[in-house]
Amino acid sequence: SAEELDARIRSAKATLGDRVVILGHFYQRSEVLEHADFVGDSFQLAQATKSRPDAEAIVFCGVHFMAETADLLSGPDQAVILPNLAAGCSMADMADIDSVTDCWEQLEELYGTEADASGRVPVIPVTYMNSSAALKAFCGANGGIVCTSSNAETVLKWAFERGQRVLFFPDQHLGRNTAKAMGIPLERMPMWNPRKPLGGSTGTELEAAQVILWHGFCSVHKRFTVDQITTARAEHPGVRVIVHPECPMAVVDAADEYGSTDYIKKAIEAAPAGSTFAIGTEINLVQRLAAEHPEHTIFCLDPVVCPCSTMYRIHSGYLAWVLEALVGDAGQPPAVLNRIEVPATDATNARVALERMLTARP
Numbered sequence: 128s129a130e131e132l133d134a135r136i137r138s139a140k141a142t143l144g145d146r147v148v149i150l151g152h153f154y155q156r157s158e159v160l161e162h163a164d165f166v167g168d169s170f171q172l173a174q175a176t177k178s179r180p181d182a183e184a185i186v187f188c189g190v191h192f193m194a195e196t197a198d199l200l201s202g203p204d205q206a207v208i209l210p211n212l213a214a215g216c217s218m219a220d221m222a223d224i225d226s227v228t229d230c231w232e233q234l235e236e237l238y239g240t241e242a243d244a245s246g247r248v249p250v251i252p253v254t255y256m257n258s259s260a261a262l263k264a265f266c267g268a269n270g271g272i273v274c275t276s277s278n279a280e281t282v283l284k285w286a287f288e289r290g291q292r293v294l295f296f297p298d299q300h301l302g303r304n305t306a307k308a309m310g311i312p313l314e315r316m317p318m319w320n321p322r323k324p325l326g327g328s329t330g331t332e333l334e335a336a337q338v339i340l341w342h343g344f345c346s347v348h349k350r351f352t353v354d355q356i357t358t359a360r361a362e363h364p365g366v367r368v369i370v371h372p373e374c375p376m377a378v379v380d381a382a383d384e385y386g387s388t389d390y391i392k393k394a395i396e397a398a399p400a401g402s403t404f405a406i407g408t409e410i411n412l413v414q415r416l417a418a419e420h421p422e423h424t425i426f427c428l429d430p431v432v433c434p435c436s437t438m439y440r441i442h443s444g445y446l447a448w449v450l451e452a453l454v455g456d457a458g459q460p461p462a463v464l465n466r467i468e469v470p471a472t473d474a475t476n477a478r479v480a481l482e483r484m485l486t487a488r489p
């Protein structure tokens with residue numbers, strides 16, 4: 128039962144004490160987050176990874192790319208554990224290293240590799256945190272950087288100080304929404320199309336490109352629509368609409384504000400009691416915020432429940448299982464299950480790209 132699992136997790140955690148730290152992303156189920164030592168958005172979780180160098184194990188309640196990042200940023204003797212290895216991210220899977228390398232080679236052919244008079248190279252690769260460690264390594268090796276939804280503008284500025292243009296992957300929406308907010312016109316953000324050889328119409332658009340967008344998207348956030356916002360405004364006059372920047376551009380434009388999961392949480396916390404919010408992000412977070420803030424009216428823009436199916440794959444049973452394995456018992460020696468380890472071939476360069484992000488200043 129849920130109570131039994133809860134008690135097993137508490138007991139294993141108490142036995143392990145400071146040997147383990149549990150990190151949880153805002154989209155996790157509440158019954159999992161209850162046990163987390165730190166809850167945050169992707170950027171905060173990356174920072175939090177570094178805050179407990181004494182812990183032998185970091186149990187990451189989130190998705191695979193987040194656990195990989197934790198492995199990259201934690202100490203060499205710390206084990207990062209993903210309670211369910213099937214917790215991936217469909218957006219991260221939309222950019223693979225072979226396709227990105229192929230694109231990169233074609234861009235080098237088009238733009239060359241020489242820096243301009245002010246020392247800016249032709250293209251800087253920028254990967255969204257929601258990507259494999261191999262892509263982060265690609266960025267590290269090619270003068271590029273990682274961004275999250277909370278620092279995408281800072282990171283793009285960093286990139287434009289060093290490059291004439293940016294190749295942004297995997298999320299087209301975060302790339303487009305951020306570049307648009309920075310005043311880059313839409314016609315200067317073409318989408319990379321692997322099927323159109325350079326010199327075709329895509330090639331012409333690429334000549335003037337400032338941000339070249341990859342075709343990835345989040346299947347949860349692409350569900351939000353302008354119609355939902357129109358309905359929310361009609362039914363709730365005065366409603367404040369806040370969406371995540373993984374939503375399509377028309378939705379971000381129609382909203383009052385957009386920001387990372389932590390931005391959404393803080394906006395709600397800072398609002399005067401009696402506010403009404405329509406939120407465009409994953410349902411677990413929206414429902415928890417609604418429960419934690421009875422002084423407000425908070426609802427999800429999408430009337431059909433829209434969980435992130437992979438975040439949802441971490442449930443209490445898996446958490447109990449990996450924690451109890453770390454404890455061991457009379458019959459079983461302690462064991463690290465579901466360890467996430469980025470291969471050494473990717474780790475060095477991926478760390479370079481992550482550290483550039485952690486030290487980039489607005």
Ligand code: 13P
Pocket residue numbers: 153167168169170257275276277345373386387388389
């Ligand atoms: P945040 O960086 O806003 O937490 O977003 C992570 C994510 O996966 C959103 O879909």
Ligand code: SF4
Pocket residue numbers: 190215216217218219257345346347348373409435436437438
């Ligand atoms: Fe990936 Fe979207 Fe889930 Fe975030 S919400 S982890 S981008 S599938």
